Amino acid sequence: MGGFRAACVAVLVVAGCVAGCHGSVPRTPAGSEAKAPIDPPIEPPAGAFTSPAPQPLLASIALTPAVATARTCDRSLPAAACARGAVERCAPGEVATGEWRFALIGSLYEPFETVTADQLAAAWRAGRIAATAETRDALGFSGPATLAAGARPELAAGRWAIVPAHELMPAWKLITVDASHPLEATAAGVLTVPLCGAAVRNIDPERLTTIAMTGTSALTRFVAQLMEKRGLTYPIRDVEPWLRAADFVHISHEVSLLPHCDLEKTLKGSLLCGRDPYIELLEASHANIIELTGSHLIDHGRRWLTHTIDMYAARGWVWFGGGRNQLDASTARIVEHHGNRVAFVGCNRPLTQAKHMREGPGVAMCDLERVRADVVDLRRRGIVPIVSIQHEEVYVREPPKLLVHDFRKIAEAGAAVVFGSQAHVAHPWEVHHGAYVHYGAGNFLFDQQFVLTRDAAQDKLYVHDGKLLSVGRLFTRIEEWGRPRPMAAPERVRFLRKLAEVRSKLPPAAPWAAPRSAHPRQRADSFLVGGELQRVLVTAPAQLDERQRYGLVIDLVGNTVDDTAYVVRLDAGKRRARARAAAAATYMRGKYPIDPGRVTTVDGRAGVTVSKR
Template sequence: MADEITWDDVERFWQGESDALLNISEDDTTPQLYVSSETREVLEALLGEADPQASLTEADDDEILEMAWEERPHAWSVVPFDELVPRWKVLRIDDVDLFDRDLDLTSYPLAVDIVVEGDTDGELASAMAGEGMQLTNRDTDRMTVLIMTGVTALVRATAHEMELNGVLYPAEYIGPTLQSADLLHISNEIPFAENCPPPDRNSGSLVFCSDPRYIELLRHVGADIIELTGNHFQDYGSQATLDTLEMYREEGWPYYGGGADLEDASKAIEVEHNDNTFSFIGCNPVGPEFAWATAERPGSAPCDYEFMHGELNRLSEEVDVPIATWQYWEFYHYEPTPQQQADFRAMVDAGAKIVSGSQAHHPQAIEFYNDSFIHYGLGNLFFDQMWSIGTRQIVVDRHVIYDGRHLSTELLTYMLENFSQPRPTTDAERRQMLSSIFQASGW
């Protein structure tokens, strides 16, 4: 559950002090450090020879992750940046975030310079010009931070608070995090409508619309990709849906999972950033029928699994990170259902590297399946459900892609306040939320 450590604790651990880094294990057990022989040499260059009392195990590169997982949470490791995988949780050191593209590497204690030596200029040039030679294994020009979110529904009490406090009010605390993404995914379930009535925070109606002015909130947080699998996208009729699509086009935001007709709604979109390529495809298996796009009507994409699996198979050969999301059935518990697991895993089997449940009003489990990442439900982002701890809990997934490969995922946690504002969790709230999610994940 630890999110960060101090460099002082690392040094004390290396010197054999048994009370160092206990926050990793959380039960006063000294964690075991697993490293390769090559990494150990680097650490010895930084820290000197390890004390014989240090809890350290040297292992082959391909064994370290499995060994650490077997011993979790009593294990940690040091691995090269470009060898990270999502099953590793990356810890901040002295509050330094390794994925901050503005990071001054001189402030990061595990940044190591490599020296090339040669007798002549020609030898040096030859060594530096070797095939595949990279001067750094952390080049921010090859890194993409993709943030994915859950339900956005700017209606009812959320919209009421926006009218009282300003359209940007929901983003007061979470805005900077969303804005930091290179690519920000927003799943907006609601159409914008010129004839949308003033919001009623106590309305019992489930027919929703948003004032077109509210698009400024999506613009402010830095939306890049819009998911339209939601089951309320046709609530205000086809004209409002088509007008909303035009608003997205004017903003330059590609959309998927919904569209002007069945073909438009079903298509995958492809996005590129820093030479990392992504595809997004989504669908709505739930309905209701009037929400689904047809050959003559706009709406969300009904799930044609044969088509989606075929597209994912094709896209897995064409892009680095194929992504599947959807408006699945909604469950107000952390555990995925057996059918949910089967359906989400089938997307991975077809070629998806990330599968994300955008439907959830309550966070759900995560799973590493066949070298892919599944999040069964993230919970709400901007929606007014304050009636339980689960519906107030919000997870934002920060995925880091490097050189065409999914390197890491961080679960950012928030709590909904005042029916509209996600705020960062306290330490106790984060612990409770992640404990529930991890338990439901079988960990």
């Protein structure tokens, strides 16, 4: 292994960069703190990385001193880097102006979280890591290329690959090297190539957004008792560093907060609540995206959901999947960060099926046709759609068939993420039509410390330049009936093995298929009238500009065409037509860019425009 260390130092010293070599100590900027990884690495099995014939990992690279007036692109660098500007490997003493990052990947349930540079070297020598000739040359590795240009690597246990970091996909598990992550703000080490010349990079930290997606939380019952006994922020202490590192933290908080919640009653019955001061724990969790799809949010009346939303709004937090009314609850919430636009959409499937939905404060009605249409619309607008659904709860690892069916349909519409927020028992994850589908993360801040309900997998989404590149995970176990902690390595391996087994029994997914095509102008939509679902077909104007407002035509005939307006086809029956038309107009004005002075209704009796609203 000493040959690898020497070669690494030799190449990087010549390039004016030694901090990335294994065994060196990177400098910590003044005033900052080095953070230890929260998830401990798995120790490799004995002999897993031995090689019968050690060879130098890095080839000798002749470097030409930089010429300030005329640079040419180094042919050993990736063509994509050269296409962005004239770049070379840095000469001695030069300060890098850019970099090209690569990533080590494994299969979706790969148990390794991180490896050392020495372990990477041994696996490469043993032929267990695939890479294209271009990647091999860019990294200065020696040995044959085992992956054809443009080919997809075949990954399995102990079989990995190295790919350019901007080509990452959610279907692959990213494995860090010496705990250096290629999609964090700073990356260093043997898989990062410093560049000089043009400011060229394939991962731009200013185009990167990270989102922590967590499972079921409810600050009530035994979690509340733990908070009262040990301090309001005590339950989050072990996982707070992981949450703090994300740009956005999603928490599905399933109960409303009351000034005087009777905690004893929450232990004895099924009506749940938390106390107003408990919002301090959400603040300590760095929460800023609150999901409101939980079935217990109106246990003590709808006014307390409004009260809780007011508390979230006062802190500038975003909520989705529930709201002050159905329009508020079902509207996609769009956040912008580093040039990325990400939308959150949510709803409650069980309450919708049970026909418990009413207008007013509550969870969003779950019309999956509308959800899929929302996804298509968001994708067309260049927005990354994240859909989180409160679906059927089961106390087994296997997700219900209906849940799998519904989530895959949303994935096929073009969602980036489909997430199950209902699960108290963690379900597996997979990729379908390019979407990351997690059937249920499991519990987060909750008190079910039983064998099946204590373990969970929280997700960390990495969005770069408008695309979901990778998903990391924090594996947690509940202690003290309400405190999640990171799993130890053996716990994580056993948990992953079980989830991989469950996933293998699901109907085959189609990870590499593209989203299904949709009509360029027509989409399904729906709204509540009383407690009844009213579906409509919406046709958008032929030329749509997000900066403009358009007319609205409520079509009760079924054959109206107007390319300059939104046309809503509504089938409500003769007796209810006018009332439903008025409800449709109100809904459309709230959701779409409608000019309120240009709303008309086409009535079947006259066949022409008969009213303006």
